[in-house]
Amino acid sequence: MITQVFNVSISYNKYTMSYINDLRTFKEEEKEFLKNLEAQDLSYNQGEFLKVDPFDMCNKHLMTSCFGNNNNNPYLSCAMAPAPGQTAKDYTPIEGDPDKCLSFHMGFNEAIVIIGETPPEVTYFSYGAYLNLRYVEKQDRKPVDIKITPIRNKPIKSINDHHELVYGCLGEPLNLLKINTPGTKEGILDHNCPFNQPFLIIFTSNEDLRKQIYEAAVKANISRDSINTIVIPQDIVNLGIDETCDTVSILNRISNCKKDNDKDTKNDVKLKAYIKRPPVNAYRITANYKGGSPISIPNLSVRGNGKTELQYIKPVEELRKRILSAYCDEYDAVELTTDVWLQESYIAIQQNLNDLGEGRDTSYLATGSFILPYEDAFLVAYGVNHAQTKKCTYSNIIVYGSKYDNGVVSANSKEILGSAKEYFEGSDVDKLYAYKFGFQNNKNCNNYKQIPSADPKTFKDNPQTENINPAEEIYIGFRAYLEQCTKVGPSPNELIFDRVILFIKKDRHKNS
Secondary structure, eight states: OOOSSSSEEEEEETTTTTEEEEEHHHHHHHHHHHHHHHHEEEEEOOOOOEEEEEEHHTTTSOEEEEETTTTTTOOEEEEBOOOOOSSSEEEEEETEEEEEEEEBBOOTTTTEEEEEEOOOOOSSSEEEEEEEEEEOOOOOOOOOOOOOOOOSSBOOOETTTTTEEEEESOOOOOTTTTTTOOOOEEEEOOTOOOOOOOOHHHHOOOOOOHHHHHHHHHHTTGGGGGGGEOOTTTSOOOOOOSSSSEEEEEEEEOOOOOOOTOOOHHHHHHHHHHHSSSEEEEEEESSHHHHHHHBBOOOHHHOSSSSOSGGGGHHHHHHHHHHHHHHHHEEEEEEOOOEOOOOOHHHHHHHBBBOOOOTEEEEEEEOBBBBBTTOOOOOEEEOTTTTTTTSSSSEEEEEEEETEEEEEEEETTTTTHHHHHEEEEEEEEGEEEEEESSSOOOOOSSSSEOOBBGGGGGGGTSSOSSOOOSSSOOEEEEEEEOOTTTTTTGGGGOOOOOOOEEEHHHHHHHOO
């Protein structure tokens, strides 16, 4: 028998030997949890769990980049005050509280705990820990006159005083397919429901401290089914609270795959309220001892299941021919090469490269950078709709500015559904897509989105990252999120790479 939860704080689930928390009284369990920490001689101070806007922060010169983020997606993060006794500088303070920073130091005797409610029903959410800034010794070396052309243009080295910006994920994000929650939906036990659920995540390197926090939570009647751990591996991160140590950050990504013209539902209203004031608290927990056993680096999930999309190679090639033929009378075509964009974070961390917040929940493909040369030029992205072939839960196409890695416009796997029918009909056409982007306002064009832009003169002194400077380079990025069977992003080896064709008006091209 499975017990229903209505007006009581907790119910007992005999299958998991654990309590089932009720969100309506979860705050009481949280208060008891904090008391239990103090009883174990663990001190804590509260941080902030809040929405962050990389575009606004970049515009205000608080960040140098938007880190490949999409302007349409919300991001939440932890801002923490310095650790007890810390003298080292933390980075990226939040507005209104300069003592709390998004990139912060952390000792081996410490943990960050976030506790609260998961988002309402969305296509995707995850929580991840990142190695943010790495301390590097400046080396006094005589410069050598030799030029090395990089094999790829991103990620890049980025130096901030004595620190290099790495922004590499530590292990794997804890996504909606992996997170432990009680799984109650409308009071009924449903382990397939990760939404609007009570949860607690422990971020630490210290196994002894993790056990203490876990015991404090269970003693407070927080369900074992609600408790999660994300390891900050000391084998990778130089932990500590002095200037020679690394900083870490925590990121909560949320995506909701819908069409632009879809009307807001009650769930959309709930999501907006959730993002504006997330019902989640963040705490830095510090042990009064220096010892403890380190937690080993967790194993990574294996990408891929051996099944490829290659049976669609010929239909994709037929789509390519039809797209080229559709515009050949008026436009010249340039076909762009797509390749793997971001390395897996553990590779980037080894090389001290800026990995732009990569996570293993998705694949990353991108074109090279280019200038879209004329107002009446446009792009056609095309290929396989990876969500329709079941290689991912959802996918998207995003137009980025190269200078700030700012994703200003996107189309997701729902929006591109059926778009290949504009060019031909066939048995596999529903598995394909062809979607257009350009600077011009072409309201009468199907399967098209305008790239937001502004007068290049306005970009001279201040970035406007919600727009693209038409005089600067752009690139197209492609993501495919969460293959259901592996619970991580698909292997690029099993995908047909998305493609892009740039079309330039012949008359304008010849007269330039």
